[in-house]
Amino acid sequence: MGFDKFGRKSFTNMTKTAKFVDLLAEGKVEGTVCKQCGAKYFPPRADCAACLSKDMDWFEMPKKGVLETYTTAMYAPFGFEKDAPYTMGLVDFGNDLKLFARLDKALKQEEVKIGMEVSVRPITYDDGQLSFEIIKA
Numbered sequence: 001m002g003f004d005k006f007g008r009k010s011f012t013n014m015t016k017t018a019k020f021v022d023l024l025a026e027g028k029v030e031g032t033v034c035k036q037c038g039a040k041y042f043p044p045r046a047d048c049a050a051c052l053s054k055d056m057d058w059f060e061m062p063k064k065g066v067l068e069t070y071t072t073a074m075y076a077p078f079g080f081e082k083d084a085p086y087t088m089g090l091v092d093f094g095n096d097l098k099l100f101a102r103l104d105k106a107l108k109q110e111e112v113k114i115g116m117e118v119s120v121r122p123i124t125y126d127d128g129q130l131s132f133e134i135i136k137a
């Protein structure tokens, strides 16, 4: 599966980390980990930025993180116009591992709090595009 299957609007279809989209289809949200130095990356990277190794493996993102911050987009950029308003958040999983994604649309604005425990799950939009989103843990 190519990266053209990823997200509300994909701007690329070939990357060295295209397996990410296959993993989403299997129900897994995974990042990459360097086999040489152990550095973890999300979004996944094909090469380690710490030691420059190309020897990378996949790992499943932790089940629990903390919502570090969030914002709601009332106006959306090109390709996302029909989705606004939507809320995006930054999740801290510890050890410098962070994830940026939209929040589950079912979450009410008053339920969203900085510091709340959250998780991440794969989603399939109604047009078949794959992505991942932040959910309440």
Ligand SMILES: [Zn+2]
Pocket: 034, 035, 036, 037, 038, 039, 048, 049, 050, 051, 052, 053
């Ligand atoms: Zn490394």
